[in-house]
Amino acid sequence: MNTQIAVLGGGSWGTALSKLLSENNNKVKVWIRDERHCRELSDDRINKKYLPNVKIPQDIVFTTDINEAVKNAGVILIVTPTQVVRNTLKQIKGEYKNDKIVINASKGIEVGTLNRVSEIVSQETRNCKFAVLTGPSHAEEVGLSMPTAITVACEDKVTGELIQDLFMSTYFRVYTNGDVIGAELGGALKNIIALGAGISDGVGYGDNAKAALMNRGIVEIARLGVALGADIHTFSGLSGIGDLIVTCTSLHSRNRSAGYLIGQGYTKDEAVKKVGMVVEGISTTYAAYDLAKNLNIDMPIVDAMYDILENNADVKDTVNKLMIREKKDEKL
Ligand SMILES: NC(=O)C1=CN([C@@H]2O[C@H](COP(=O)(O)OP(=O)(O)OC[C@H]3O[C@@H](n4cnc5c(N)ncnc54)[C@H](O)[C@@H]3O)[C@@H](O)[C@H]2O)C=CC1
Ligand SMILES: O=C(CO)COP(=O)(O)O
Numbered sequence: 001m002n003t004q005i006a007v008l009g010g011g012s013w014g015t016a017l018s019k020l021l022s023e024n025n026n027k028v029k030v031w032i033r034d035e036r037h038c039r040e041l042s043d044d045r046i047n048k049k050y051l052p053n054v055k056i057p058q059d060i061v062f063t064t065d066i067n068e069a070v071k072n073a074g075v076i077l078i079v080t081p082t083q084v085v086r087n088t089l090k091q092i093k094g095e096y097k098n099d100k101i102v103i104n105a106s107k108g109i110e111v112g113t114l115n116r117v118s119e120i121v122s123q124e125t126r127n128c129k130f131a132v133l134t135g136p137s138h139a140e141e142v143g144l145s146m147p148t149a150i151t152v153a154c155e156d157k158v159t160g161e162l163i164q165d166l167f168m169s170t171y172f173r174v175y176t177n178g179d180v181i182g183a184e185l186g187g188a189l190k191n192i193i194a195l196g197a198g199i200s201d202g203v204g205y206g207d208n209a210k211a212a213l214m215n216r217g218i219v220e221i222a223r224l225g226v227a228l229g230a231d232i233h234t235f236s237g238l239s240g241i242g243d244l245i246v247t248c249t250s251l252h253s254r255n256r257s258a259g260y261l262i263g264q265g266y267t268k269d270e271a272v273k274k275v276g277m278v279v280e281g282i283s284t285t286y287a288a289y290d291l292a293k294n295l296n297i298d299m300p301i302v303d304a305m306y307d308i309l310e311n312n313a314d315v316k317d318t319v320n321k322l323m324i325r326e327k328k329d330e331k332l
Contacts, residue, residue: 001024001025001026001165001166002025002026003026003027003074003075003166003276004026004027004029004072004073004074004075005026005027005028005029005073005074005076005077006029006030006031006069006070006073006076006077007020007021007028007029007030007031007032007069007073007077007079008066008069008076008077008078008079008080008088009030009031009032009036009078009079009080009088009106010030010031010032010041010050010062010079011047011050011051011079011080011277011278012047012050012051012139013079013106013139014072014077014080014140015019015030015041015047015050015051015054015056015143015234016051016054016139016140016142016143017062017077017079017105017139017142018030018056018062018239019054019056019057019115019132019143020040020142020167020169020172021077021166021167022057022059022060023057024166024167024168024169025168026166026196027059027070027207027216028059028060028061029060029061029062029069029073029211030060030062030063030069031061031062031063031064031065031066031069031070032062032063032064032309033064034064035064037049037081037190038062038063038064041056041062042062042233044062045057045058050139050277051139051140051143053140053143053144054143054144064094066088066091066092066228067091067093069164069250069330070092070250071182071195072103073100074099074100075100075101075102075103075166076100076101076102076103076128076194077103077105077133078102078103078104078105078106078117078121079105079106080106081106081108081278081280082106082108082109082110082117082188082280082283082284083108083110083283085104085106085117085120085121086110086120086123086124088164089120089121089124089125090124093228094300096125096126096127096128099126099311100125100127100128100129101129101130101131101159101163102121102125102129102130102131103130103131103132103133103152103163104118104121104130104132104133104184105132105133105134105189106116106280107134107187107188107191107280107284108188108191108280108283108284108287109136109188109284109287109288109291110287111283111286111287114287114290114291114294116181116185116188117184118130118132118180118184126141128262128314129156129159130154130155130180131152131153131154131160131163131180132152132153132154132180132183132184132187132217133150133151133152133163133167133174133202134150134151134153134184134186134187134239134243134246135148135149135150135151135187135238135242135243136148136149136238136242136243136247137149137150137237137243137246138250138252138253139252140252141252141289142171142172143173146170146171147173147229148172148173149173149174149175149242150167150172150173150174150175150238151174151175151176151177151183151237151238151239152164152167152174152175152176153176153177153178153179153180153182153183153184153234153239154176154177154178154180155178155180157176157178158276160176160177161176163213170284173258175232175237175238176235177239179230179231179234180235181225181228181229181230182230182231182232182233182234182235182239182240183234183239184222185221185224185225185228185230186225186234186235186237186239186240186243187239187243187286188288189220189221189224189282189284189288189314190217190218190221190240190243190244190247190248191255191279191280191281191284192217192284192285192288192302192305192323193213193214193217193218193244193247193248193301194244194247194248194253194255194256194259194281194303195222195255195256195259195260195262195279195281195282195285195305196211196213196217196259196300196304196305197213197214197247197248197249197256198253198256198257198258198259198260198261198262198263199259199260199261199262199263199308199315200213200259200263200275200319201227201256201259201260202259202260202261202262202264203263203264203315204262204263205315205319209319210248210249211303213248214244214245216300216301217244217248217301218235218236218240218241218244220298220299220300220301220302221235221240221244222235223298223299224288224291224292224297224299225296226293227295227297228291228295238279253277254275254277254278254280255279255280255281256274257271257275258271258272258274258279258282259271259281261274261275262308262309262315265314268282268309282309285302285305285306285309286306286309288302288308289302289303289306300322300325301322304318304319304321304322312314327332
């Protein structure tokens with residue numbers, strides 16, 4: 001494709017996507033915040049901390065200068081933790097031209113503003129075209145070229161197809177979707193349920209409990225999503241149930257792992273420290289809790305997760321409260 005691409009963030013997902021984009025013959029420059037990490041990546045061609053089993057192609061350039069990374073890039077790919085996306089974009093000076101495409105690969109909602117990343121990008125970059133890349137895709141597997149299917153959601157079909165071509169490879173199958181809101185919310189909110197699935201495993205509950213969480217979880221996600229303007233069908237696709245399945249069941253999942261530790265008795269801060277990578281589901285629980293309250297949407301699993309994370313509520317008591325709620329029809 002030979003497109004110049006700036007990748008903002010060199011954690012596990014940024015590394016795996018940079019490798020894929022470079023294999024697809026694009027010119028990739030990765031912005032790394034930390035000087036020492038940047039030098040290590042550049043010299044060793046291994047991301048020891050975040051993705052140690054993957055060899056990084058020689059032609060990927062690493063820089064700590066964000067303006068150098070985005071200079072002349074036609075595409076900016078965001079892969080930092082969600083809570084720092086706004087601040088990261090603010091560091092870019094005068095590089096936003098109408099023809100740039102901004103793709104978000106981070107999964108979360110900004111705490112406080114309750115903005116999705118599309119909203120942050122529109123506020124901070126004004127006229128750039130926007131797309132979100134999301135779906136069941138652990139970096140550990142993509143980095144090893146293992147088969148993966150994912151969604152690129154973009155309101156503009158032509159731009160969506162261009163991005164589809166940018167990422168498509170023999171092991172990375174990309175579907176287009178016009179529903180940006182639904183794709184973003186599916187990717188962000190499933191992390192809350194994955195944390196819950198980990199907690200359920202950690203306290204010793206079984207497969208039935210996890211299946212119930214996943215299934216009633218996607219119902220809640222869709223309920224909030226539709227209230228925010230999403231298409232309900234998106235939640236049965238890759239960015240919805242697809243990503244929910246992989247995150248709730250995979251041993252690679254950071255959210256599930258953190259939940260498992262919480263279920264075993266660690267505090268949330270201890271769990272995050274032990275995982276050593278970003279655990280988006282925690283901040284997203286707080287944001288989703290506020291969104292649901294503002295919109296008067298019933299989200300009992302999100303409420304339960306909030307209670308566990310914020311008030312240190314006992315897991316078994318919390319699950320018991322969920323179980324003995326007023327009886328209801330499945331479709332409501
Ligand atoms: N790891 C995965 O398999 C996938 C991750 N994602 C999403 O991608 C995003 C990034 O996740 P990972 O790569 O897993 O995270 P990670 O924890 O592996 O890496 C995070 C990166 O962000 C950098 N970073 C942290 N704070 C920063 C700041 N204030 N300013 C600039 N950079 C900062 C870190 O130095 C690191 O390079 C998250 O939103 C995650 O949900 C999406 C799909 C797959
Ligand atoms: O979004 C992901 C897989 O699609 C990654 O999830 P974790 O952040 O829980 O590892």
